[in-house]
Amino acid sequence: AQSVTQLDSHVSVSEGTPVLLRCNYSSSYSPSLFWYVQHPNKGLQLLLKYTSAATLVKGINGFEAEFKKSETSFHLTKPSAHMSDAAEYFCVVSVYFGNEKLTFGTGTRLTIIP
């Protein structure tokens, strides 16, 4: 079985300061890991994904995440927050059993303070 724990339900940062959204995972298999962003009234958008290649993954809009197997973590970071980053972020683990099954974390709401 696989699971994802997002350690913070809500994170607030000032515009221009770094962003850190924390995620820990559990999987019986070698997982693929994703970060998705959900803006209000819009579909989920893929930020980045890890699929057992480089442990530091760069995504869109300046986001990146580092896969740390020893810590079972996949934290999302961005050096400088922008107002447009305010949204809900989901950490997701994927396994294949014939078809792909995505397991979502509970989400972290990111608020940007002007």
Add this chain to the structure above:
Amino acid sequence: GAVVSQHPSWVICKSGTSVKIECRSLDFQATTMFWYRQFPKQSLMLMATSNEGSKATYEQGVEKDKFLINHASLTLSTLTVTSAHPEDSSFYICSVQRGGDTQYFGPGTRLTVL
């Protein structure tokens, strides 16, 4: 990535009626489509997976007779909520996938059952 639409985006119905939600892959032939459910302030939960031309595979705890899924073509899947009740009120999101590639998500459909 793929462009995915859902129709309607918002529906209100009376208890006991049935509601059909469409998921279309506009520029992408999806071999697999997924249906998720998201309760307010909660994460997405996979309801079922369907491959074109095959019966859907439902997750444990999801009533297949209540949530009818039809994957009629490589670009269209429908979810019908039969005899809807207030507890079925939720945000329903579909995603599409080709082969083992990334899942692309629709914008979601908000169902309110009175």
